[in-house]
Structures are given as C-alpha cells and as structure tokens.
Amino acid sequence: MGMINKLYAELKAEQAQKQAIGKQNARYTGLNNRNRHNHHQRKQLDPIAFYSGFGISLKSGGSEWQLVKCAFHDDKKPSMSVNIKHGGYNCFAGCGKGSLIDFYMKYNNVDFKTACRELNI
Ligand SMILES: [Zn+2]
Numbered sequence: 001m002g003m004i005n006k007l008y009a010e011l012k013a014e015q016a017q018k019q020a021i022g023k024q025n026a027r028y029t030g031l032n033n034r035n036r037h038n039h040h041q042r043k044q045l046d047p048i049a050f051y052s053g054f055g056i057s058l059k060s061g062g063s064e065w066q067l068v069k070c071a072f073h074d075d076k077k078p079s080m081s082v083n084i085k086h087g088g089y090n091c092f093a094g095c096g097k098g099s100l101i102d103f104y105m106k107y108n109n110v111d112f113k114t115a116c117r118e119l120n121i
Pocket residue numbers: 070071072073080091092093094095096
C-alpha cells in the first residue's frame with residue numbers, strides 16, 4: 001500500500017501544480033475552465049460505472065465490498081472483492097490487490113501516467 005500512497009501523493013502534487021499553473025494562466029487569459037472541468041471529472045469517477053466497463057457488475061445498494069469473478073485469472077467462482085465506494089480490488093486467488101487505478105493499469109498493461117490520462121483524472 002505504501003507504493004500506492006506514494007503514487008497518489010505524486011498525482012496530487014501534479015494536480016496541485018497544474019491548478020497553480022492554471023490559476024497563473026487565468027490571471028492573463030481569464031480562463032481556467034479546463035482545470036475546473038478536470039477536477040469535476042476526477043470526482044465523478046464512479047467505481048460501479050468504471051467496473052461495468054470491464055464486464056463486472058456491482059450493486060449500488062449492496063455491501064461496500066462485493067465479491068465478483070476476477071478479471072485477471074480464469075475464475076470459476078467469484079474470488080475478487082471490489083469496493084464500490086473507492087473502487088479498490090482484492091483477488092483472494094493470488095492476483096493481488098490495489099486501487100481502481102491499479103486495476104486499470106494491470107488490466108490494460110499501462111503505466112500510472114497513461115492510466116490517469118486515459119481515465120481523465
Ligand atoms: Zn484473480
């Protein structure tokens with residue numbers, strides 16, 4: 001989890017920097033709508049909508065952690081737990097665990113920066 005926290009910290013720092021630059025630019029151009037838009041989208045990254053894109057259906061009214069068939073191995077019975085609030089996953093059959101972004105990175109075999117860009121966060 002330390003690694004993930006570090007990545008989140010890096011992402012946060014990057015976003016703060018972008019925001020600062022955006023504010024600086026706004027002083028000259030009067031426009032910082034793009035930053036506001038990105039911030040809005042980041043907040044709207046909904047785990048249920050996200051996982052449905054991978055054929056994993058989660059129930060919005062169900063428990064916070066829901067058991068589903070793992071996307072990373074040939075799963076006969078559900079052995080992956082997904083958190084519907086923050087989107088973290090945990091496969092008990094040995095595929096490991098991580099955040100929603102980790103899931104995306106692992107599934108698509110892309111690095112953190114690419115995942116953030118493609119997810120628009
Ligand atoms: Zn698995």
